[in-house]
Amino acid sequence: MSTVATDLQKSVQDAAANLYVSALKDIPQDLRDALAAARDRETSTPGKRVLEVIHRNVSIADEQKNLVCQDTGIAVYHCNVGEHFPLHPARIYEALRDGTERATIDHPLRSNAVHTITRENTGANIGYRLPIVHWEFIPDWDGLDVKCVPKGSGSENMSFLKMCIPADGVKGIKQFVLESIVGAGGKPCPPGIVGVGIGGSADYAMHLAKEAIMRPIGTRNGDPLVAQLEDELYGLLNETGIGPMGLGGDVTVLQCHIEHADTHMTLNPVAVNYQCWAARRASAHIGPDGSIDYDREF
Numbered sequence: 001m002s003t004v005a006t007d008l009q010k011s012v013q014d015a016a017a018n019l020y021v022s023a024l025k026d027i028p029q030d031l032r033d034a035l036a037a038a039r040d041r042e043t044s045t046p047g048k049r050v051l052e053v054i055h056r057n058v059s060i061a062d063e064q065k066n067l068v069c070q071d072t073g074i075a076v077y078h079c080n081v082g083e084h085f086p087l088h089p090a091r092i093y094e095a096l097r098d099g100t101e102r103a104t105i106d107h108p109l110r111s112n113a114v115h116t117i118t119r120e121n122t123g124a125n126i127g128y129r130l131p132i133v134h135w136e137f138i139p140d141w142d143g144l145d146v147k148c149v150p151k152g153s154g155s156e157n158m159s160f161l162k163m164c165i166p167a168d169g170v171k172g173i174k175q176f177v178l179e180s181i182v183g184a185g186g187k188p189c190p191p192g193i194v195g196v197g198i199g200g201s202a203d204y205a206m207h208l209a210k211e212a213i214m215r216p217i218g219t220r221n222g223d224p225l226v227a228q229l230e231d232e233l234y235g236l237l238n239e240t241g242i243g244p245m246g247l248g249g250d251v252t253v254l255q256c257h258i259e260h261a262d263t264h265m266t267l268n269p270v271a272v273n274y275q276c277w278a279a280r281r282a283s284a285h286i287g288p289d290g291s292i293d294y295d296r297e298f
């Protein structure tokens with residue numbers, strides 16, 4: 001039995017297609033500001049040179065309306081779905097997948113999706129369980145927010161999980177984050193955003209780490225204890241001297257964001273998910289009537 005796309009489903013598909021391409025070409029203002037500030041405060045010669053090259057890269061992408069990096073990543077979406085939004089999440093997923101495919105073919109974009117065993121290409125950046133969607137359901141609301149975060153492999157390969165024990169405490173969390181980023185060196189194309197997920201379970205901690213890299217740069221966790229840990233880790237990570245692209249310098253990370261969840265009394269999971277300097281991100285709000293607003297960041 002074939003399904004018929006509704007107008008609303010078509011709007012979500014249009015939004016996904018636009019978001020995927022615009023995220024890859026037009027990096028957000030907060031990232032531009034953070035990269036400019038990094039260039040101003042970096043003191044090492046190789047570090048300054050790297051940040052100058054990044055700046056030129058972004059300017060050329062703007063002028064030529066082209067991609068900021070050749071790695072179009074895997075398309076990751078975050079959706080806030082209102083309780084009264086009149087399209088079922090199964091159809092929202094279908095629309096996100098179809099929009100991703102359409103953008104990849106129409107642009108065209110490099111298609112990165114492969115079967116995880118055979119390594120054969122599975123289509124236009126779609127495949128079994130691709131794209132990846134994080135869901136949140138919002139009571140008493142009739143809207144849909146969609147955020148697209150294309151995730152390059154260079155930074156995604158630098159993802160780490162440790163099941164610390166409660167006795168390791170916050171010290172263990174800090175130590176693991178520092179060890180992970182020092183071990184990663186220049187591989188994830190620094191300086192970027194270090195996303196940290198703490199609490200929950202093993203899988204949920206990694207989910208939270210990915211949520212953390214999706215936030216606008218420099219936003220702080222609503223829990224003051226976690227926000228303090230974000231500040232501390234941001235300072236410590238920039239004392240490692242890894243620097244831009246791992247060539248040494250003052251700016252190793254643009255920010256450290258942490259998302260947390262309560263956990264079992266004998267668990268203390270810590271997950272790290274790195275986002276490279278090209279921390280691409282684009283959002284849209286879709287109303288129940290299918291109207292799309294691309295200027296509403298969430």
Ligand code: SF4
Binds near residue numbers: 069070151189277278
């Ligand atoms: S890690 Fe980021 S900047 Fe580096 S190649 Fe991949 S997408 Fe590009």
